Amino acid sequence: QSALTQPPSASGSPGQSVTISCTGTSSDVGGYNYVSWYQQHPGKAPKLIIYEVSERPSGVPDRFSASKSGNTASLTVSGLQAEDEADYYCSSYAGTNNFDVVFGGGTKLTVL
Amino acid sequence: QLQLQESGPGLVKPSETLSLTCTVSGGSISSSTYYWGWIRQPPGKGLEWIGSIYYSGSTYYNPSLKSRLTISVDTSKNQFSLKLSSMTAADTSVYYCARGTAAFDYWGQGTLVTVSS
Numbered sequence: 001q002s003a004l005t006q007p008p009s010a011s012g013s014p015g016q017s018v019t020i021s022c023t024g025t026s027s028d029v030g031g032y033n034y035v036s037w038y039q040q041h042p043g044k045a046p047k048l049i050i051y052e053v054s055e056r057p058s059g060v061p062d063r064f065s066a067s068k069s070g071n072t073a074s075l076t077v078s079g080l081q082a083e084d085e086a087d088y089y090c091s092s093y094a095g096t097n098n099f100d101v102v103f104g105g106g107t108k109l110t111v112l
Numbered sequence: 113q114l115q116l117q118e119s120g121p122g123l124v125k126p127s128e129t130l131s132l133t134c135t136v137s138g139g140s141i142s143s144s145t146y147y148w149g150w151i152r153q154p155p156g157k158g159l160e161w162i163g164s165i166y167y168s169g170s171t172y173y174n175p176s177l178k179s180r181l182t183i184s185v186d187t188s189k190n191q192f193s194l195k196l197s198s199m200t201a202a203d204t205s206v207y208y209c210a211r212g213t214a215a216f217d218y219w220g221q222g223t224l225v226t227v228s229s
Contacts, residue, residue: 003158032214034214034215036214036215036216038159038216045208045219045220045221045222046151046159046208046216046219047219048212048215048216048217051214051215051217052214052215057217089158089159091159091161091214091215092214093213093214098172098175099164099172100161100172100174100175101149101161101164101214102161103151103158103159103160103161104158105158106158106159
């Protein structure tokens with residue numbers, strides 16, 4: 001069980017778009033449509049913003065979108081706002097041999 | 113509104129067993145739709161899935177923790193619990209409980225557990 005690979009940092013100016021990648025393997029990201037994304041502000045619990053690759057929970061702005069191609073998933077934040085500055089984590093079901101969930105190492109998004 | 117709340121000691125000695133409980137309110141832990149999980153986060157680091165349990169008692173554990181881990185459920189109290197044995201400094205983390213299977217949509221606020229003598 002290896003962690004998914006995310007860039008440690010990303011940045012953009014208000015109003016711009018930024019994309020964060022999440023690379024796994026055919027045993028996790030590439031093998032299942034169960035990729036999720038979480039937003040975490042300092043000192044707070046993570047918040048689910050995307051599930052099943054591209055679905056948004058109720059209440060999550062449509063500025064957040066996501067997709068998957070092969071073993072890499074991507075989260076795009078459009079129309080960046082100051083409150084989007086946070087850590088973002090991807091995760092994937094990885095149940096080839098057993099129920100398993102793996103997380104990415106996280107990406108710190110800075111709004112310039 | 114579903115709420116989850118972790119409870120347990122904030123300090124554990126090396127080699128001891130950590131016991132944490134997650135109390136669920138605003139909904140039933142016996143819902144057939146969801147698993148209930150534990151996730152941890154070392155200070156300044158990323159998230160790690162610890163394990164998950166179904167209300168029936170079926171459990172799934174992170175392979176790297178499996179030998180030290182027990183997760184149980186008490187439907188009468190609407191709670192589920194974690195026991196992690198042989199604690200070391202590397203287990204120092206914020207421990208979260210959450211609802212979900214492959215995606216966790218409701219989280220507790222987290223509880224910091226420090227391993228130190």
